[in-house]
Structure formats: structure tokens, C-alpha cells
Amino acid sequence: MKGSDTTGLGIRLTLVALATLGCLLAGGCESLRPFNNQLAAGYEAARTVREGTLSMLRAREITPGQAQAVQDKTDRLRGSLDLAARVHEADPGEASGVLSRALSAIDQVSRCTAVERPDLAACVDRVEVPR
Amino acid sequence: MKIQDAIPLLVLVLNNAARFSAAIGAAAAEGREELSDEEVRRFRSGDDLARVGLQAEIDDQSRP
Numbered sequence: 001m002k003g004s005d006t007t008g009l010g011i012r013l014t015l016v017a018l019a020t021l022g023c024l025l026a027g028g029c030e031s032l033r034p035f036n037n038q039l040a041a042g043y044e045a046a047r048t049v050r051e052g053t054l055s056m057l058r059a060r061e062i063t064p065g066q067a068q069a070v071q072d073k074t075d076r077l078r079g080s081l082d083l084a085a086r087v088h089e090a091d092p093g094e095a096s097g098v099l100s101r102a103l104s105a106i107d108q109v110s111r112c113t114a115v116e117r118p119d120l121a122a123c124v125d126r127v128e129v130p131r
Numbered sequence: 132m133k134i135q136d137a138i139p140l141l142v143l144v145l146n147n148a149a150r151f152s153a154a155i156g157a158a159a160a161e162g163r164e165e166l167s168d169e170e171v172r173r174f175r176s177g178d179d180l181a182r183v184g185l186q187a188e189i190d191d192q193s194r195p
Contacts, residue, residue, distance in 0.1 A: 034165035050181035
């Protein structure tokens with residue numbers, strides 16, 4: 001297989017993986033409707049972003065600086081998940097809103113790592129952190 | 132991305148999705164449609180561990 005073929009296949013495989021993650025993140029799966037299920041999906045998605053970034057860093061596909069940008073943004077989004085968990089009992093509506101926006105933002109970060117490799121840090125920087 | 136790098140990434144995502152699905156399935160088997168707070172904390176702890184691993188590799192590769 002030529003280099004360009006393997007690159008294309010690699011991107012397609014990554015997109016399949018992201019589609020799977022997207023199903024979890026978008027709340028399209030019926031089992032994700034309860035708040036705690038969405039919250040757990042968010043933590044799992046954050047973990048997936050970090051582990052995927054680690055894999056790419058070890059493969060020298062990205063630089064330590066790019067990996068740090070992903071790590072820092074994921075930390076902030078993880079803070080949004082924690083915020084949603086804290087306010088859920090007092091204000092379920094607000095908590096669901098924060099959680100939904102955080103899930104969407106984590107999805108954006110994961111897409112940055114897949115398709116915006118040269119501008120990864122800038123792409124991640126554009127992702128807004130829900131408050 | 133090279134194929135040899137993409138496949139581990141795919142496996143990683145599918146494994147993580149499977150872990151989540153297994154937790155949902157286990158809760159459903161007990162007649163619950165929502166994960167407990169303790170189960171959510173376990174997912175949170177998984178992210179904690181992933182964070183530590185990534186930071187260690189970043190720091191390692193950042194050394195001159």
C-alpha cells in the first residue's frame with residue numbers, strides 16, 4: 001500500500017472511531033438520556049481524547065506542545081463536567097445545558113486531533129469552554 | 132496518519148465505548164436505566180489516570 005493510501009485509510013478509520021464517539025457524545029443513543037449516563041460519557045470521552053493524544057504523541061504524530069494544548073483544554077472541559085455535576089441537584093436545567101455544551105466541546109477537541117493536525121493547537125484553542 | 136498509528140487509535144476508542152456500554156448494560160441488568168453516582172466517579176477516576184499518563188509523556192518528551 002502506498003503512503004497516501006495508508007494515510008487516507010488511517011483518516012477514514014479515525015473518522016469511524018469519531019463517529020462512534022459522536023454517537024455517545026451527541027446523545028443520540030437512547031441509553032444516554034439520564035443525566036448521570038451523559039456525565040459518565042463525558043468523562044469517558046475526555047479520557048479517550050487524552051489516551052488518543054498520548055498514542056499520537058508516542059507515535060511522534062504530534063509535538064509535546066500540541067499535546068499540552070489538548071491536555072489543557074481537556075482539563076478545562078473536565079472542569080465543566082464537574083461544574084454540571086455540582087449544580088445538578090440545585091438546578092437540573094442549568095446542569096444539563098452546561099453538560100450538553102461540554103460534551104459538544106469535547107467532541108470538537110477530538111475532531112481537532114483527527115483532522116487539524118498542523119494547526120492542532122489553534123483548533124483546540126478555538127473550542128469554547130462552557131461555564 | 133499512518134495505518135499503523137490509526138488502528139491502535141480505533142481500538143482505543145472502541146474499547147472505551149465498549150467499557151461505557153458494559154456499564155450501561157450492567158445497570159440495566161439490575162433494573163436501572165441510570166448509572167449511580169459511584170459508577171460515574173469510576174469513569175471520572177479513569178480520566179484522572181489518563182491525565183497523569185499523558186502529562187508524564189509530555190514532560191518526558193519535553194526534556195532537552
